[in-house]
């Protein structure tokens with residue numbers, strides 16, 4: 001038992017980080033499952049992080065309430081944004097959401113209360129590992145159950161064929177918007193947790209690279225069900241640590257593993273558990289993610 | 291009247307695909323829609339089902355003006371359709387496809403599903419299985435839609451459309467790719483649906499299927515309705531014969 005205790009304390013930051021990244025990967029899973037490639041979740045994460053940290057600092061708002069308000073702020077931003085950007089599809093949608101991320105970053109860089117380029121320092125480390133994992137368990141459970149509901153089926157139908165989905169009575173835009181807002185809420189929650197884990201945040205934490213990283217977690221893990229993004233985030237977050245002894249070869253090996261997964265498991269790690277079904281899907285040329 | 295289209299027009303650039311067409315369908319009626327390739331049949335169905343917006347004219351469903359209503363709203367009001375090119379959700383199973391078709395008749399169950407016990411959509415699944423049985427797809431319930439044979443895909447599309455419990459069913463060449471035996475079963479199914487108070491607009495190149503199911507037939511040519519009447523009338527119409535012969539000359 002001592003060994004496990006030692007392990008946990010030595011790696012508690014990493015363990016918490018795995019959980020936060022899994023939440024972020026789930027946040028983009030929702031839109032990917034509906035066939036929409038959006039890259040705005042780094043910005044929603046930023047909104048959750050900044051809003052919760054600023055509330056705690058200036059108004060003394062209790063941590064859980066600050067997290068909730070941060071998530072609501074992101075959701076309230078996502079709704080009007082989604083109404084606009086879901087006129088677009090595919091790469092255009094991706095670029096529009098990415099541009100939104102840049103706008104958020106530039107606003108953070110220019111605003112005195114968010115600390116401009118320096119960001120916010122001395123954020124109290126309120127987040128405990130169990131906060132992260134309870135959040136992850138709740139989000140994963142809810143998404144898993146929603147996947148089997150009328151809503152999840154409508155998302156899958158939209159991914160497969162929007163025109164056919166609309167003619168089955170599915171209000172396509174509304175369902176896309178719901179996925180987008182749900183993703184924003186989860187991303188902001190993860191942002192709030194991570195801000196209170198790392199002491200400091202700055203605008204560049206939530207830039208383009210972060211947006212892509214979140215997407216890679218989800219895609220490498222796989223979109224068929226919410227377990228995929230969790231696996232993807234866990235592997236890609238822990239891998240650099242596990243490979244640390246290899247020093248100079250670490251980055252090369254990490255890139256290589258990523259490449260192998262994408263080539264041999266293009267629908268993600270979770271498809272290892274359902275190779276047959278995946279092969280059938282590929283044979284009929286069913287919709288890939290996005 | 292269940293459906294009344296009045297002066298409906300649709301242009302694509304210079305082409306007038308549907309030109310001031312009037313069409314009325316009453317309850318329990320099957321109307322055939324025939325015409326040479328490119329006559330505007332599919333475009334007319336797209337206008338009725340809301341996939342396309344008419345440039346002019348009005349569409350009424352059971353007395354209510356539904357001109358310009360989006361497709362999902364029209365499905366909720368009782369219009370269902372199949373697609374000429376078959377548009378199934380290929381990566382979903384047969385039964386899931388039909389469940390999606392039932393979307394507008396199902397209670398949203400996302401919240402109820404958060405409680406881990408029970409199957410909130412059991413009644414709907416039973417209905418969907420009955421529909422699969424009806425079109426002869428019981429054995430293929432768990433197959434992916436994209437894996438089905440062409441005839442099975444066409445039947446699945448009909449089952450999916452029926453799942454929304456439509457008042458008006460629009461079928462765009464449902465017999466294309468079917469063998470004579472399958473077409474025969476399709477004819478029986480269409481007749482049974484009419485007996486169940488579903489009105490049908492049937493586009494079909496298989497003239498025998500149209501004559502054998504529809505009490506009234508409308509003929510389109512270059513976007514215009516050139517004839518309408520009972521099967522015998524249409525068969526003896528000079529204008530109809532010229533339209534078809536004319537198109538063969540061009541082709």
Ligand SMILES: Nc1ncnc2c1ncn2[C@@H]1O[C@H](COP(=O)(O)OP(=O)(O)OP(=O)(O)O)[C@@H](O)[C@H]1O
Nearest residue numbers: 302305307325326327328329330331332333334374
């Ligand atoms: N989306 C579109 N954009 C431009 N032109 C179109 C479009 N859809 C149809 N058309 C044109 O409108 C005309 C009518 O086409 P439509 O598909 O309605 O004919 P159809 O009677 O269904 O023919 P077929 O028997 O070949 O299915 C054709 O000239 C076609 O090229």
Ligand SMILES: [Mg+2]
Nearest residue numbers: 331332333374
């Ligand atoms: Mg056609």
